[in-house]
Amino acid sequence: MLRRPPSLIIVLVLLLLGDGSAQKTVRASADVQNSVATDEGIAIVVNQENTVENLSMKDLRSIFLGERSHWGNGRRITLVMMEPGQLERKAILRDIYRMNEADFSRHFLQGLFTGEVFVSPKTLASPVGVRKFIFNVPGAIGYVRASDVDSTIKVVRIDGRLPDDKDYELRMQPHTGTK
């Protein structure tokens, strides 16, 4: 305890002396994060209680389009989306829905009206919100960046692949690899 004040003083002095370099470091790490983000995978996540481990891209698309209402265990499917404008949402619209925002909205409005769509997506503002939602709802399915995954939720394989795998299709930037 007696050593704490000197340690604090040393840290403060170092921060003051190295103020410029610290800013540079922060900026550099942000650049690195952006560059990583461009190639980062998007994880499809479900509640820990959900027994589903793997989904085909076809099944995933069907679920996200609201064409399936229940999981195999009888639990109702709840689809979780992030708010419009977010990079993850753009990637999901591009890679799963293959729609733009307007088409997406139209699809669900029309589908719910005609009864072809069983699930109305829930919209959350942040990855943290998505995680908490999925943690609380056993039948929920959503998506977050691979780096936002934690132990409260479970990542589902898509066509047997995880976000870190080379040929994983769902990424922040369009996938350029071969299937």
Added chain:
Amino acid sequence: MSAATAKSSTRPGPPGAHSIVDRFLYEISRYSSTLLLLMVFTVETGVVIFVIRDLRAADSEVQTMYVRSVIGLRGIGGLQYDAQETRRATLYALTTNDSNLQVEYADQSRDADRRVTNGINEYLARARTASEIEVGKRLQSDWVEYLKVRDEVLASILEGSIKEAVDYDLKGGVPSFDRVRQDLEEIKRQYDEQASRQLADVDESSRRSAGRLVGVLCFTLLFASVSIWAIQRARMLSALKLAKLQMDFVASVSHELRTPLAVISASAQNIADGVVQEKDQLTRYGNVIRNHTRQLTELVNQILLFASTREGRTHYVMRPMSIEQLIDSVTHNTREVMREAGFTVDLQIEGDLPPILGDISALSQCLQNLVGNAIKYGGKSGRIALRAFLHKSDGPLSDEICIAVEDHGIGIDTSDLPHIFDPFYRSPAVAAAQIHGTGLGLPLAKSIAEAMGGKIMVVTKLGVGSVFTLHLPALKKGTLQTETISPDLLTRQ
């Protein structure tokens, strides 16, 4: 034979001191009332320590009760609040369609339920009695049940199935939460009962403390009163004893003075009246007057000497001297008395005795008193023995010169032995036998012996005789010749 030393003596009981209590008080008063006061102080200190310990114990009891009850009740209050918070946040989620807000409420509900779960675990860890453990486990089980329902309700709300959520809550949530609430109330009631019991205990303990305090104070007051009474009574008995001794002394001295004065007066009257005309008769009358005058002088000197030793005014001139020198002085000064009493002295002085340090005049007076007593109480044997010998010391103390005065007279009764060195004390048997004396000879001898760093020991047997031995520290041989004595040893008060 019985033996006593000059340093161990007990006075007889005071006049009128017949009861055991008076005897005890008198004995205590001999060692001064300081002892009594010390006893009172010790008892008072003990009482104060007892009272302080009692108060501390009561205080500790109250603190323990406060900690258990107040902290326990505070914990239960917290549990009740967090349980309500868990439910409140869940129900708040029903009030909005915003998924973000719903998630936030769910989060708040889960935070609160974690606090409740931890609180229940803490309560179970603290629980001591069987009923506490039982209700704690019941609460734990009911809480888990409620959380299962709460999770379903939350899931339904977040899914958007509000009706389903309300149904779940009404069917499962409300009853299970009521059970939780009842469990918490039960725990609170237990704490209340426990606190009431402890309060009663503390009340009882407080009453006990107050009772003890009153008892102790009463005892202290009684003890102090008895002590004061005892001190005063001891002083009174001591004063009575002194007064009696002084009266005895005055009577004795008056008698001792009156006899020679009467003889001197009668002799002088006869000479003045011309009754005595022959030269032989005049010589005889002159001798009688001289002898009785000397007796008077000795008596007055002894009284003055005793008074001065008691007041600490006596100054001794300490010089090295040989034993032969001392014995010569004693035999010379007592020769006349012995001759008149028809006594002979048997002198036995060991050869080559080391010298002693002392006031020759005082030591001579000391031994003269012992010799005088030997003559006075020597009966009809007509002989006394005066022996001087060396007593080698085994320990670190120096060797001693012992000068023993032995008579073959009436001896001393065992009951008188402890008192013979007390001033003015005269054995009842001696007084009855009309043996005159002041009761100052032995106390004076004792004072002188102690002033010279020595002591007097007595060995006696009733009807056989007594041996009074003066013990004096011996100097190293050769001291007498060189006379190199430290100046501070040369005078002693």
